[in-house]
Amino acid sequence: MNSNLHRLGLLVAPIVLVVLGSAPASAQSVPSGADWTHGTTLSLFGGASTDSNTTGPYLGGGIGWEIKPTFAIEGTMGWIDRPGADTSAYNAGLMAQFSLPGSTKASPFVAGGFGLYRASFGVGSEMPEFYSRRISATDPAQPRTFTDPAFIFGGGVNIYLSRHLAVRPNVDVMMVFDNSYDYWVTGFAVHFAYHFEDHPVTPWRR
Numbered sequence: 001m002n003s004n005l006h007r008l009g010l011l012v013a014p015i016v017l018v019v020l021g022s023a024p025a026s027a028q029s030v031p032s033g034a035d036w037t038h039g040t041t042l043s044l045f046g047g048a049s050t051d052s053n054t055t056g057p058y059l060g061g062g063i064g065w066e067i068k069p070t071f072a073i074e075g076t077m078g079w080i081d082r083p084g085a086d087t088s089a090y091n092a093g094l095m096a097q098f099s100l101p102g103s104t105k106a107s108p109f110v111a112g113g114f115g116l117y118r119a120s121f122g123v124g125s126e127m128p129e130f131y132s133r134r135i136s137a138t139d140p141a142q143p144r145t146f147t148d149p150a151f152i153f154g155g156g157v158n159i160y161l162s163r164h165l166a167v168r169p170n171v172d173v174m175m176v177f178d179n180s181y182d183y184w185v186t187g188f189a190v191h192f193a194y195h196f197e198d199h200p201v202t203p204w205r206r
Contacts (some may be wrong), residue, residue, distance in 0.1 A: 039066035040196040041074070043168070045188030049080045049089075053128060056081040058187050060091075066195075070099040074111075078187065084125030090118045091185075093152045102157070110155040116186065117176045120145040126204060130176070130183035148183075150176040158193075166193045 041064040049058035060078030067073065073096055080089040093115025100108045121127050121144045127135070131146055156170025168191035176183040 033066070038068075040064065041066065041072075041166075041193045042196075043191040045078075045168075045189040045191040047187060049185060049187045050080075051128065051183065051185045053126070054083055056083070058189055060189075064097070064193075072097045072099075078189075080185075081119075082119075082125075084122050086120065086122030087125045087129075088120055089185075091115050093148065093150070093172075093174075095152055095154070099158075104160075106157055106159050108155070108157045111170075111172075112151075112153050114128035115150050115152050115174070116147055116152045117174060117183075118147045118182075120147065128183060130178070130181055133181075134178075146178075148176045148178050150185075152175045156191075164195045166195060167191070168193055 011055075013156075042061070043064070044061045045059070047058045048055055050056075058078055058080050060076060062074050062076035064072050064074035073094065075092070075094050077092045078090065080091070082088055095111045097109050097111040097114030100110065102108050119131065121131065123144070127144075131144075134146065135144065138165055152172055152174050154170055154172035156168055159167045161167060170186045170189060170191065172189070174185040174187070176185060
């Protein structure tokens with residue numbers, strides 16, 4: 001467990017330092033009188049997901065709430081295909097996004113949050129040790145579907161194509177855990193997002 005906490009600390013510490021150091025500078029990029037209140041985003045994404053053994057397609061979508069120009073909350077759901085019949089995974093997460101200083105057309109960000117990871121394995125399919133250790137050799141009929149909590153960390157960049165449309169390439173790292181065991185999954189995806197804004201213009205994105 002101590003090694004898991006150490007690895008988690010190595011991930012969290014850089015993100016916290018970057019956010020604390022960049023938030024004031026990013027906030028200063030919003031001109032006075034911009035009259036920005038809040039916004040909502042809907043997105044679809046596609047890419048690839050990989051763990052220590054396999055790589056497969058990664059598809060999903062999300063909805064976000066832009067509370068401030070530099071802070072948003074987003075909920076996502078994704079589907080991951082894995083080799084083998086009836087073998088796949090789903091994940092759902094709620095993440096906080098912190099914008100970093102960028103140009104008027106591109107805004108990098110870091111994110112972190114919490115979610116669930118659900119993996120299903122068909123009969124005879126190869127299973128990572130994280131799951132195989134939980135299968136009873138004396139009970140082959142035991143369910144081969146597992147739902148576990150996960151910490152999620154990531155980052156990327158919002159590239160604004162217009163007032164409402166944006167493309168967002170990003171990377172998410174999920175640390176799935178069960179007691180003192182952990183299982184790492186990395187997702188590489190490109191999000192296509194539509195922004196619903198509760199203000200007439202977005203001057204600092206021009």
